[in-house]
Amino acid sequence: MAKLTIITLLIVFAVLPVPGEPDRRRFYPDDPLWRDADNLTIPAPEEWTLSDYYDFVENTFLKVGTPDQPVPAMDVNTLGEVPDSSWYTNRHALRRLCLEALTKGPNTGEGPDMSGPWRVIRGKGAGITPGFVIRDARNDMYFIKFDPVTNPEMATGAEVVSTKFFHAMGYHVPENTLVRFDPAILTIDPDAKYTDFWGKKKVMTREVLDDILRRVPHQADGCIRAVASKALDGRPVGPFKYYGTRADDANDIFPHEHRRVLRGLYVIAAWLNHDDSRSINTLDVFVSEGERQYIRHHLMDFGSCLGSGSVRKQALRAGWEYMVEWSAIFKGIATLGLWVRPYLKADYPDYPSIGRLEYALFDPAGWKPEYPNPAFQNLLLADAFWGARQVTAFTDEEIAAVCRTGEYSDPAAEAWLARCLRERRDKIGRYWFTRLLPLHDFRMEAERLEFRNLGLAAGLPAENLSYGYSWHTFDNEAGAATALDHRGQTTDPAVPLPENLPGKRTAGTETRYYLVKIVAETPSQPLWRLPVSVYLRHDGDGWTVVGIERAGGDIFAR
Numbered sequence: 001m002a003k004l005t006i007i008t009l010l011i012v013f014a015v016l017p018v019p020g021e022p023d024r025r026r027f028y029p030d031d032p033l034w035r036d037a038d039n040l041t042i043p044a045p046e047e048w049t050l051s052d053y054y055d056f057v058e059n060t061f062l063k064v065g066t067p068d069q070p071v072p073a074m075d076v077n078t079l080g081e082v083p084d085s086s087w088y089t090n091r092h093a094l095r096r097l098c099l100e101a102l103t104k105g106p107n108t109g110e111g112p113d114m115s116g117p118w119r120v121i122r123g124k125g126a127g128i129t130p131g132f133v134i135r136d137a138r139n140d141m142y143f144i145k146f147d148p149v150t151n152p153e154m155a156t157g158a159e160v161v162s163t164k165f166f167h168a169m170g171y172h173v174p175e176n177t178l179v180r181f182d183p184a185i186l187t188i189d190p191d192a193k194y195t196d197f198w199g200k201k202k203v204m205t206r207e208v209l210d211d212i213l214r215r216v217p218h219q220a221d222g223c224i225r226a227v228a229s230k231a232l233d234g235r236p237v238g239p240f241k242y243y244g245t246r247a248d249d250a251n252d253i254f255p256h257e258h259r260r261v262l263r264g265l266y267v268i269a270a271w272l273n274h275d276d277s278r279s280i281n282t283l284d285v286f287v288s289e290g291e292r293q294y295i296r297h298h299l300m301d302f303g304s305c306l307g308s309g310s311v312r313k314q315a316l317r318a319g320w321e322y323m324v325e326w327s328a329i330f331k332g333i334a335t336l337g338l339w340v341r342p343y344l345k346a347d348y349p350d351y352p353s354i355g356r357l358e359y360a361l362f363d364p365a366g367w368k369p370e371y372p373n374p375a376f377q378n379l380l381l382a383d384a385f386w387g388a389r390q391v392t393a394f395t396d397e398e399i400a401a402v403c404r405t406g407e408y409s410d411p412a413a414e415a416w417l418a419r420c421l422r423e424r425r426d427k428i429g430r431y432w433f434t435r436l437l438p439l440h441d442f443r444m445e446a447e448r449l450e451f452r453n454l455g456l457a458a459g460l461p462a463e464n465l466s467y468g469y470s471w472h473t474f475d476n477e478a479g480a481a482t483a484l485d486h487r488g489q490t491t492d493p494a495v496p497l498p499e500n501l502p503g504k505r506t507a508g509t510e511t512r513y514y515l516v517k518i519v520a521e522t523p524s525q526p527l528w529r530l531p532v533s534v535y536l537r538h539d540g541d542g543w544t545v546v547g548i549e550r551a552g553g554d555i556f557a558r
Helices: 002-015 052-061 099-105 154-168 206-214 264-272 325-336 382-392 396-404 411-432
Strands: 120-123 133-135 141-146 176-181 186-195 201-203 224-230 282-289 292-299 440-445 446-453 468-477 480-490 495-498 510-519 533-540 543-550
Touching: 099 154, 099 396, 120 206, 133 186, 133 206, 141 154, 141 382, 154 176, 154 224, 186 206, 264 382, 264 411, 282 396, 382 411, 382 543, 396 411, 440 533, 440 543, 446 510, 480 495
Parallel strands: 120 186
Antiparallel strands: 120 133, 133 141, 141 224, 176 224, 186 201, 282 292, 440 446, 446 495, 468 480, 468 510, 510 533, 533 543
């Protein structure tokens, strides 16, 4: 045994790095990473609950997770992209989806089986948001959600349409399906319970179920329109917070307020008017994949998106002020109530199935959720650029197609929803793409580094536009760049490679790295003079873009 221990120690010390100079390499052979290995097996976590009231108080009055200095996002690769992970899967902005995939969203089937009875296994018999949980003939579990009587189609349409968009933008979301069912399909499980107004569990009865159904809209034939939200695979273990990490999740190493996928969500939430973007509407699920068991993180409950406030149309304040907005309170006091809040000037057409949604006064950087969100408070320009890219990836045709999945009976209402989303998308692009140089999609083609200017695609003015560039060699081991005598100006969205580029790899020689810094010259966009630095690797077989840095990206965006 002693001999075996000595041999083991010798092997361990042989593979450990020898103390000396720290590893200064900027890039590694596997950069850029496109998969975050945060799906390693962890011990089974305990489920925890979060009080909605506590979450409100903590984020409104304690200012948790907000730093004094900007902190760069930690969940990104060397290109500034968010890799696929337990939080996110790259889709439409980088891996475009066809119309069929966009409108299908996360759904793997057609929703609950309508051929047999639905067994009600749990209910909520009181309060302003009645609903229940069923198992269908296949024994699949669904959460059944309804519209308010005052606004048929509003909450259900908002839930389904928003789910499609969030899925297309890469977030993990449940399968939400619009259903129309005859109440006669419902039966009550003998063990079913419901939660009353005071939070007490009681035996579910037909009378309680009938009371729930009386408080939801019925169609002319007696059927009821609802959203059937399929239970997620795995075991729910509670919501995630927008700051800190889960202590029982060894894979959760980045503070949530420093995740780009959550910071950039601000821009997306503003677009879809998801003012209920708070911890209570998230869910962590302990899942099994083969031999691995880990936590996957989801966004949930989109009934308070677009013009819907879930149980009523959006409040006039929604998206404009926090629930406790000190500056607005003080302005009202100082002016003896004469100050008129800006949102009171907004024009909302009367579409009951849409609720309150507009675009004319929409402010991409001034939009606010119900109360402060720590990740949103940490938003940097680089995070906002990422979020704006997700939003502006949708074409007019794609927005219209996703809006149709809301199955609105009023064509004018559906058209208004699509118009609002188009106009809000365009405002987002025009605002965020002026804050730094919005070059994207770098690729080497025919000895030129080509790219797209997202600002031009967003319709920003750019008179007499040209691009200045300068080439450097880059010592990856030391992290140092050396300027080459090769700089120039071009009006094309492409930078030519220097002739006789020094040190290009040939057979048997080491991989070489290069850096090109690009600025845009136009009197219309002064901030486009902030350079974008693009790092390239030449390995003998070709070129790889391995790194992107955006000057100004580390500035607080709000």
